[in-house]
Amino acid sequence: MSPSGNGDNVLLSINPGVSFQYEYNIPGDHPSGTFWYHTHRHGSTALQVSSGMAGALIVRGNRLPSTTAHGDIDTLVKGMTERVLVMQQIQYACREPGKDGKPGPIKVNKDGTYRCDPGDVGKIDDYDLFAPGQWGKSGRYTTLNGVVLPTFHTKQGDVERWRMIHAGVRDTISMTLVKMKPNAQIGAKLTEAAEEKFIRQSCTGEAIPYNLIAADGLTMGAAQATRVATFQPGYRFDALVVFPEAGRYCLIDTSSPGAGSVNGDTPGPRLMGTVTVDPGTPVPDIATYLTNALVARADQAMPPVVKPAIVADLKAGLKFTQFTPHPDIEPSEIKAPPQELTFFIDTSTDDTKFEVGNTLKTADTKPYDPNRIDRQLILGTADEWIMQSHYVGHPFHIHVNPFQIVSITDPSGKDVSAPGSIDDADGKVDPQYAGLKGVWKDTLWIKSLAPKVPGAYYTVKVRTRYQRYIGEFVLHCHILDHEDNGMMQNVAVVLAQGDTSLRAAEGAKPMAMDDMKHP
Numbered sequence: 001m002s003p004s005g006n007g008d009n010v011l012l013s014i015n016p017g018v019s020f021q022y023e024y025n026i027p028g029d030h031p032s033g034t035f036w037y038h039t040h041r042h043g044s045t046a047l048q049v050s051s052g053m054a055g056a057l058i059v060r061g062n063r064l065p066s067t068t069a070h071g072d073i074d075t076l077v078k079g080m081t082e083r084v085l086v087m088q089q090i091q092y093a094c095r096e097p098g099k100d101g102k103p104g105p106i107k108v109n110k111d112g113t114y115r116c117d118p119g120d121v122g123k124i125d126d127y128d129l130f131a132p133g134q135w136g137k138s139g140r141y142t143t144l145n146g147v148v149l150p151t152f153h154t155k156q157g158d159v160e161r162w163r164m165i166h167a168g169v170r171d172t173i174s175m176t177l178v179k180m181k182p183n184a185q186i187g188a189k190l191t192e193a194a195e196e197k198f199i200r201q202s203c204t205g206e207a208i209p210y211n212l213i214a215a216d217g218l219t220m221g222a223a224q225a226t227r228v229a230t231f232q233p234g235y236r237f238d239a240l241v242v243f244p245e246a247g248r249y250c251l252i253d254t255s256s257p258g259a260g261s262v263n264g265d266t267p268g269p270r271l272m273g274t275v276t277v278d279p280g281t282p283v284p285d286i287a288t289y290l291t292n293a294l295v296a297r298a299d300q301a302m303p304p305v306v307k308p309a310i311v312a313d314l315k316a317g318l319k320f321t322q323f324t325p326h327p328d329i330e331p332s333e334i335k336a337p338p339q340e341l342t343f344f345i346d347t348s349t350d351d352t353k354f355e356v357g358n359t360l361k362t363a364d365t366k367p368y369d370p371n372r373i374d375r376q377l378i379l380g381t382a383d384e385w386i387m388q389s390h391y392v393g394h395p396f397h398i399h400v401n402p403f404q405i406v407s408i409t410d411p412s413g414k415d416v417s418a419p420g421s422i423d424d425a426d427g428k429v430d431p432q433y434a435g436l437k438g439v440w441k442d443t444l445w446i447k448s449l450a451p452k453v454p455g456a457y458y459t460v461k462v463r464t465r466y467q468r469y470i471g472e473f474v475l476h477c478h479i480l481d482h483e484d485n486g487m488m489q490n491v492a493v494v495l496a497q498g499d500t501s502l503r504a505a506e507g508a509k510p511m512a513m514d515d516m517k518h519p
């Protein structure tokens with residue numbers, strides 16, 4: 001949608017006491033899917049979003065596929081129970097009295113987790129909360145729809161559509177669903193140690209596979225079965241979830257491997273919630289069960305002219321060829337040299353700088369300047385983008401137009417984005433990239449082993465089209481305190497003849513009457 005005016009304009013600042021109404025005009029050809037919104041006040045984004053200023057934005061669609069156009073996946077999964085899971089990481093703290101108007105030290109328990117005393121009001125009021133390792137230390141939970149450790153109820157064999165949104169900024173979430181031991185007791189108030197013990201002793205079943213069907217709101221070319229989906233801040237996945245047995249399940253954020261996550265190996269596994277599954281239809285094999293369920297729905301709901309193709313697709317590994325919103329971007333569509341981008345944190349001085357550059361050279365990175373347009377992109381064209389992080393990993397996010405992933409190569413040049421590929425350059429297997437080749441997204445982890453291994457960068461190649469909308473907007477790291485600190489760029493989509501804004505015309509001398517030539 002439009003990034004300008006009162007559209008999805010993140011360059012506006014609505015100050016306290018000022019009222020402003022945004023208008024989101026969703027065009028008729030916008031993909032249906034799971035999107036979200038959050039505040040974007042540069043300099044305060046992390047404080048505001050970490051305080052909860054975010055929500056789900058569900059775009060529904062009823063367009064059936066036809067011989068000439070793709071349809072909405074909604075028409076195929078219609079009638080399934082839907083669960084929206086907004087995951088947030090609200091790392092509020094209570095403080096000792098401060099001095100000179102500055103916030104005091106954070107109150108902590110003996111084990112180092114954050115403490116609030118009766119009558120205290122927890123706040124997210126300063127960037128010391130965002131220091132490396134603080135999320136793990138805090139002991140705070142990832143909340144689901146604002147609830148700590150919620151319990152969901154469902155029935156064995158019911159296929160559900162889960163719309164999952166990582167609306168937090170503090171840690172990577174690696175989601176698994178694991179059968180809980182019968183009669184396991186969860187304490188009312190778990191300390192972090194007790195929680196780990198509970199997971200170790202009671203969440204002992206094998207992780208069940210679930211099927212991802214959309215990434216960042218966009219229906220994928222085929223469902224991808226996974227036992228652990230990696231959510232970086234800003235990521236969304238839609239999944240079809242079916243519980244094979246009755247009983248209780250643990251919804252766990254397992255520890256993400258090293259360089260694949262915001263906080264490295266810490267914290268350990270955390271409980272996010274539980275699911276109570278009533279007896280229903282037994283599911284001997286999830287893949288077969290799901291295929292049969294979707295084929296039955298296609299049989300009922302799809303137009304006869306496309307039905308055979310859709311059923312054949314579903315039977316050939318749950319392919320959704322008729323439901324993807326964007327055609328692939330072929331190399332022939334790319335005319336210009338690639339856009340290059342590097343994320344970097346410059347720790348060489350006490351004044352740490354968070355930077356983005358327009359080349360793959362560390363030396364060219366710069367902190368955000370609100371008065372600088374870092375890139376001009378031409379409306380109606382497509383570009384390839386080549387991206388690296390030169391100091392730890394960062395989730396790249398760009399507004400307005402999504403991108404299609406071409407390849408993700410590890411520091412040795414091995415492509416780790418194909419389905420089933422093994423990414424173990426860090427010494428541990430990181431499942432987050434396998435299967436992303438060809439997938440459309442708007443947020444993507446740019447992994448890096450640097451500075452631990454100097455120069456060991458992953459290279460991410462994507463392609464994108466600049467469609468319909470001109471205007472100025474941003475790209476940035478979706479660890480929002482990094483964004484606030486400068487890891488952001490202004491980009492402008494312009495008409496082919498260049499910058500047509502008044503600002504560009506300002507320097508030009510207006511034509512005087514005398515200069516006008518009479519024919």
Ligand SMILES: [Cu+2]
Nearest residue numbers: 394477479482
């Ligand atoms: Cu970052």
